[in-house]
Amino acid sequence: MNSPSIYGACHRATPLFHKNPVAKLTGIALLCAQMGVFAQDAGVGGQSETSSNAQPSAIQSVEIVARQGSTELRRAASVAKQIYGREELDRYGDTNALDVMRRLPGVNVDSGGPRMRGLGAGYTQILINGDPAPQGFNLDQLSPSQIERIEVIRAPTADQSAQAVAGSINIILKETSRRAQSNLRIGVAKGYERPVANLNYSISESNGPLSMSLPVSIFEWNRQIKTATERQMPGMDGQSATSEQLASALSHGWGYNVSPRLNYKFSDEQTLAIATFFQKGFWNYRTDNVNRALNGSPVFDDDTIQNGYWENRRGNLTWINRFSEDQRIEIKLGLQQSRSTYDARNILTNSVYLRSVGGNEEQSVTQSGKYSHLLGTEHTLTAGWDLESKNRTERRSTTDSAGNALLPAFEGQAFEAQVRRQAIYIQDEWEISPQWQLYLGLRNERIASESENVSYPVSNASSVLSPLAHVTYKFDPKSRDMVRASLTRSYKAPGLNALLARPQINGGFTNISLTNTALSPDRIGNPNLVPELATGLDIAYENYLTNEGIFSVGVFQRNLTNVVRNVTSLRSVDWASAPRWVTEPQNFSDAVTRGIEFELRGRASELMPQLLSHAKALNLRASLSIYHSNLKALAGPDNRLDGQQPWSTNLGFDQRISGLPLNVGGNFSYTPSYDTRQTTEQLFKRSKARSIDVFAMMFLSPTVSLRAAARAGTQQFGPPNLTTLTMLSNGDYSRVSRYEKPQLNLTMDIRL
Template identity: 50%
Template sequence: MNHSLFDRGLAPVRSFVSPLSTGLGGVPLLAALGLLMVSSAPARAQDVTGAPGAESPSRRLDRVEITGRQQSDTELRRRAPVAKQIYGREELDKFGDTNVADVLKRLPGVNVADGSPRMRGLGSGYTLILLNGDPAPPGFKLDQLDPAQVERIEVTKGPTADQSAQAVAGAINIILKEAPRASQRDLRLGMVYTNDHPVANATFTLGERLGPVSLSLPLSGFQWRARSVLNAARPGTDENDQPVVASQHGNQLNYGHGFNSSPRVNWRINDDQTLSFQGFAQKGWWSTDVRTRPDAVYNTPQLDQDSDNDGTWQMLRGNLQWNNRFTDTQKVELKAGIQDARSSFNNHTYDPDLPIDALGGNKDRSYTQAGKYSQLLGDDHTVTVGWDLEWRRRTETRTTLVDGEPQLASLNGEDFGARIQRQAFYIQDEWEINPQWSTYFGLRQERIVSTSRGIDVDVRNVSSVLTPLWHLNYKIDPKGKDIIRGSLTRSYKAPELTQLMGRYTLNSKYQLETETNDELSPDRVGNPALKPELATGLDVAYEHYLAGGGLFSLGFFHRNINNLIRNVTTLEPASALVPVPRYVLRPTNFSRAQTSGVEVELKGRAGELLPWVFDPKTALNLRSSLSVYRSRVKAVSGPDNRLDQQQPWMGNLGIDYRFTGLPLTTGANLSFTPGYITRQTNRQTLETSRTRSLDLFAQWTFSPSTSMRLSANNLAPLDTQTLTAVGSDYGYVERRTRTWLGVSMDMKL
């Protein structure tokens, strides 16, 4: 990595830690729902309709459905009308993961930070998370969802009109398990150890079919416990006001427990109508204990204090869907849903002079209603028109006491709220031009009305986003072994409701409003005037499918982003609320930006990929991916004026091997990201160290109904280091994590 941050007057920190690690450096409406969306299995019908028995109006779909052949994930990917990666049970179960976030971190072009998946190196919010094709509700936690409750994961590189266009980087669709066709009793028991003592997890799935009604009731319970070692350093002064590097050491313990369930009921009313209900419930209790100790007594700066932090979260969701196929060429789908998410927190900071107690919570409720009508025109066009409506409201309350006295008395305990009303209408045409050419054209219009209220805050914003979408596929050979895909799309990223909230929050290191803070410890406040980010995108990909089920993919993407939102720190003058000037961090429509990248993926049987090395019968599978990213924020001078948290490149390498004559399968996966520097503003830079993750697993199958899996995640972890610099001031943080070991038993009862 470029060590210029250390070279510019930061040399004293070398006496405290090693330098950061170096990185390796007039057109008809179009579409292709015909053969490209075909699946011969009932599971594929679900792909199109979202409910069992709700079949497509396409005659081609009816004809293929008769064959009853279950298609692989690779085959479903090949037939998709847009660039899409599909991962089913094999990938979900392979490493014995206890949460979906750990599954996602090994997928090509996906990395996970703070439990949130990110595609194409873009930070949280640019990747659309879907649950059964609908935007995931607030409070939904992928790192607390058991893979046993998931049917498959679909990773789409570009938006489509019938889903939200908030997919600048792409979309990850989590398809929950369907109701079974026969009785089902599955039990998974697991245990994980990372420090102190093991923690347990379990999932039980009950499935029944009673005549035309089928139901599924999965229930998961889980615990977690993780400890990390923290080291921090900043320039400061000692007891004699002499300049020193003020350093402290400590540890952070995260632990908690929770449960989730995703019940589903399907009712096949007749051959043409189905009614389904999909629920989702998630609740958890968390704690974070921080203990620190300074290396000496310092006058400046303010360092972190010991703290105990506890809280809860809860998310409830219910969706009702009705499908009716009027004729072989017409069908309608209606959906309605309600979501309720809430959380609470109780934080205590053990400052010997001014102890802080903060407690509060938030509530987020939304209602959705959607529908679409599909019409088959001739044998080649499927035209769909639809709508998508949402009403969402969030309220927050917070009470903070400093040494028993209210902090910011005029705000303390007061409610702040924000609302969003979203109306979307769309039309799309999927057209199979001939056996080699197919195309998709969509047009989606969304109107978003946001309001924010609170003390001295009453703001209303209206924005309208028109998103044209065009996807084109060309099969170089009629059998579809070689495909070229291209897309021109418009997408957007709406501000989060938390960003619109106008509540002013003081930094915990400078908890008195009568004292001035420093630039690296700013206060926080929302911005009710934020506008959506708009992105215009180009995607081109070549896919080659091998005879043995492997594939090679090479893709390129480019995005132009307007109204880029970035957190900006400014020194704001004294006001009636805060009587002294203080540094404040505020989300702002900051600039325009561009980002581009190249993504390569190769996977398949070793004997097919490397026939000169391995025998064709060798039960060894290989997979690899490499993604290279570049970006530029125009309002910031280069170099390193990249988008936040976008690494220069990332790579994955994995193997799976099934032993001959033994019911044993083993595998490993290695992922790596280099270190990099991000120039966030012309004054502030953030330097991040390289990261590495090595995971192993071994599965022993005792019988068709019983298997055991051993796993080790994050073997030989690297310390992660960040260095934030503003002028001559800087803050350095090093974090050390641990390997976790797991064992699980799967049983079909």
């Protein structure tokens, strides 16, 4: 019989509401509830299961499926990973997946999404059901109710892309259920101007070999972020000036997610699965500034009004066939499409003086497959391929108040690019003995980006060969502690935006006959970038305690080459008659990063028996991550990789109140202040960041629960509340402080 770990048992609205989404949510909730009642009342084949006329005619086969918890799945995995299931996803009543990830050990959320091991955006690979997420996919608009589990994978494997220098976060969406069921979650949260609502409904049906599910999520937001900016830099007359600017940014919008799934079982050996995902949202953003000149004639940021939409569509077809007890093939075909548009207006003296409109569309086709063969009882050999063809079109136009193009040579021209990715791999999972397990893999991946546009061409190709080795040692075959080690090669390929050699003029210095400042540079891509390569070593000790408890400690090191960093310099450019300060990504240096990560969770009575022996219902969680890095091209101190904090910690608890159907809990996270030496001329300072979450959940009945939650110290869709300071060697600086009020939400879960 095949081992569950061999074949990957771990991987399994419309615009009518645009004008008034809140008024529609209640009606949708009632409609969904009626659908759920109808689905349960209608028995299979239109007959009641309790019919008194039913006669036993044959022996019925009963399939019993043991559902493993997240801790057991983690323990059985052939590589080091952390797994978080429904209990962790539901505990705090989060309304989006990004909020869940803020509390995961070794994961922090900043601008650009979740990051592992303190490394910046792009070093962490985001996967959806094991496949790379499409560009523009919004995790902050994905409801946790649509997720089955989240896997945090510390080192790459051959069957997934090796673009995971820091690691991968794999989001497994809900599978179809083996029985009819429906769930409804209605939420209300505190908004800036009014309450905002969200609704999540899912229904599952099964009839013989066919099973289906339909999760639907509708959400909206209304929030305000306060920003205080202080600058010292050359002003409108070219002389040093100091300014203070207080901004109020109001953001509101709404969106929906729908992810229908269908499974058909032809036989015990052959199945077909269709999984789709649709996401769309409409956003509006307005910034109003109060300006104060402290010295000279400073340049201020403009008031802005922006709006747009985004959408993602995805469909995957998966065919699985088991030829025999020891042979299996899996073939996948995927189609993806993403679109977005924006309309941004800069306001000066109550009139639009600069307007940028644009959008992009990306279409891709993926095809992959893998063949697995069990060799005896010790080896599982897997070979596969992974192909992707992606076409991307972008259009942007910036004009002044008279309708004149800001850069006539570039504005309005469509940018079209093609990206081709091909990968082949082979891996062997070898159970050497009951105590030793070995995973060996080899993956070759090639990415080619090309555009024929004359004004800003892109032609870039990279190929990376990634040998991978993971080993697990159990001190005793039946023991609950083990050591894992990995030696891998991973990489980070430059994105299209980084390769695109089209200039973007800074909005504060649109007069291209004048020189801008180093704190307000223009931007341009670099088509000559090459991938960053990383050789990584990971070693971890894991001790699995009783009742889903765990203690782990891990160390890692990554040796990186060709690290990309944005470099700002004053240069003569072909789009301006005066020299301009320009920021451009460059392969800047080699680097080394290393760290140690602790994780502990379990019942308080078992973790601290002498102090809390009677606290049977109290669960504790704690994590501590310590990081260090340095770029060889810069002298220390503080020559760290972008955005990598020196350390961070998470502390949490939850407890069932004795005698009451009530659970309470909370979480506290902290990151200290730190400095980053960007270049010899530029230093970046970041303040400490703290956030706290609390929740209370009451069980009103066996099928209904009510949850109240609050969060302080974080911005809903971005980084925590903090202050950043950019300093130049000539004394110029820019200090920005951002703050968002605490968030409150109330949700009710109903099993229909």
